[in-house]
Amino acid sequence: MVKSIFWSYIAGFLDADGSIYVQLKRNSTYKYDFQISPSVVFYQKDNGVKGLPEIYEKIDLGHLRYRNDKMIEIVISDRKSIRFLLSKITKFLILKKKQAELMLLILNKMEEIKTKQDFISVAELIDEFRNLNYSRKRTVDSQVVKHHLKEI
C-alpha cells in the first residue's frame, strides 16, 4: 500500500517530466550492426534546488546525469532496472502508459531475437515510439536496419 503510493507518485512525475523510448544506434560490435538502446529518463531543470537528486535517492535506479544545458536527468538504461520500474508504475501511468507497454513488449522481443527477421521486427516496434512520443527525428529506423541487413 505505502509502496503503491510511492510508485504512483513516480508515475505522476514521469508523466509530467519524463520520457520512455528506445533508440537504434549503428554499432558494428553488435551482431546485427545495430544496438537497441532502451531508456527511461526523468528530467528537471537544475535550478540549484535539490529536486531530482532527492527522487533519485528514493528510486535508487539508473544514474544521475548533470547536462551542460543546466538540466539534470535520472537515466535508467539497463533492461533489468527498466523492467523493475515499469512493473511498478505502468498501472499508474496516465499519459505514458502506451510507451511503457511498448517498452515492455520490446524488451521481451529482444530476448527472442534469433534471426535477421526477428531483429527487423523489433526495429519496427521501435518505430512506433515515433508516433507515441512526438519526439526528435529518428535517423536510424527499421527501414535503415532492413536495408543494411539485406546487404550483409
Added chain:
Amino acid sequence: MVKSIFWSYIAGFLDADGSIYVQLKRNSTYKYDFQISPSVVFYQKDNGVKGLPEIYEKIDLGHLRYRNDKMIEIVISDRKSIRFLLSKITKFLILKKKQAELMLLILNKMEEIKTKQDFISVAELIDEFRNLNYSRKRTVDSQVVKHHLKEI
C-alpha cells in the same frame, strides 16, 4: 485507497512540472490596495499530444489555459479549490511540500486579516516563497506593501 493512489500521482506530477505560489499585486479596488493572489499551476509543453487536458479532466479543478508560447497550464486560483487540492496531495509531495504548507498557512492567515499589520504579516509570509521557489523576481513584496500602508 484508490483515491490516495490518484492524489499521489498528482503530487508527483506537480513536483515534476508544477508550481505553488502567491503573488502580491497592486490593485486599488482592494481594501489594502494590494491583491493577494494564490495559485497552483500545472505546466506542460503543448506538443499536440493530449496530455495536460486529460489530467485536467480528472482533477476537475481550476481552468485550462493555452499560452501563446506553446505551453498549456492548469491554473487553480480560487482558495477553496487550492485548499481542497492541497488537503489531498500535501502529504505525498516530496519536493514542494514546504510550498504547500506555506500556502495553507497563508490561506488561513488571509481570513484573519483585520488590520494593516495583519496584512503586512501575510505579505511577509508571501516573501518566503522567494526562497522556496527560486523564481522570477518579485516586484511587489512586503517592503513595498509596508511602505505603501504607512502612507495611507
